[in-house]
Amino acid sequence: MKISRRLLLAAGATLPLAAPTILRAQARELRLGILTPTGHPWNNAALRVADELKAETSGRLTMTVFHAGQLGSEAAMLQQMQSGALDMGWIMAAELGSRVPSIAAITAPYVVDSTDKIAKLVRHPVALSLFDVLPRETGTVGLAWGITGMRAVFSAREISSIADLKGMKLRINPTPAYRDFYQLLGAAPTPIPTPQVFDAMTNGQVDGLEADLEFSWNQRFDKVSKTILMMNAIFMPVIALASGRVWQALPAADKDLITKVVKKQLDRQIDELAANEPKLVAQFKAASIPVKTANPADAAAVVAEYDKIWLPKAPVLAELRKVGKTL
Structure with missing residues (x-):
């Protein structure tokens, strides 16, 4: 089949238009x-x-x-x-x-x-x-x-151990995994919007906040805290x-x-x-707020009760615990 010069020119004329279209489709x-x-x-x-x-x-x-x-x-x-x-x-x-x-x-x-x-x-x-x-x-x-790093409890009153959390009104993240842990510890999870926590700790609406160190330093929760209890439990x-x-x-x-x-x-x-975490801990200590560390053994019975709730829902928890022991 003989192709006319007109057809060749017409086909060639479409190429500069088609190429940009392809490029635009890929962007x-x-x-x-x-x-x-x-x-x-x-x-x-x-x-x-x-x-x-x-x-x-x-x-x-x-x-x-x-x-x-x-x-x-x-x-x-x-x-x-x-x-x-x-x-x-x-x-x-x-x-x-x-x-x-x-x-x-x-x-x-x-x-x-x-x-x-x-x-x-x-x-x-x-x-x-x-x-x-x-x-x-x-x-x-x-x-x-x-x-985020390991979370801590910023308490508006003096505390020194996990046992002291019993009865405390704590602002925690409301996810069920966190709520179950702190309720088993005897704390009373109290829902407060994050921007209101500083004032709520000042006026006694809540006794403390559970949060990671970086967020808490940026918000300067040390200024309304009498103790920082490093839980080293959840993140x-x-x-x-x-x-x-x-x-x-x-x-x-x-x-x-x-x-x-x-x-x-x-x-x-x-x-x-x-x-950066060691620097954050040093900054809190320099702010003259007592920084104490919870003893995991004090929560052993609570963790056993926690796993009774969560292992049936998330069997992978057992595998995660095994991995954690090897790290």
């Missing part, structure tokens, strides 16, 4: 939601992910980070990821654990007893295997863990999630790159937090 702007405020280590890690993705792809993949709950609560962000309206979200284990007991298991008391061990635990295959249920249970894909991790719907549509190479970059930056966050 993508990702949207990531996170509850914590600007400047938080998790947020900083998310911004580094955005910068690295842009650099690695020469601008083809970009990411906008929506800080401080701009896209709503974590529950709302999960719904958006399930529908595909939100590409990624960094969601705390408290929110996920209230829906998926096996995720809550990692926040059980005394799985590990130091921040250095947290850093090792969240990189262990057993902890990473907890992500396996997420596509089915939440419609999301887990990419990596981020962490609050975050999971970097991708929407299952969005993930399914991404090219394999983009999935690999996003996973690699997210893990790299959250590994950095984990290492930096673990290295």
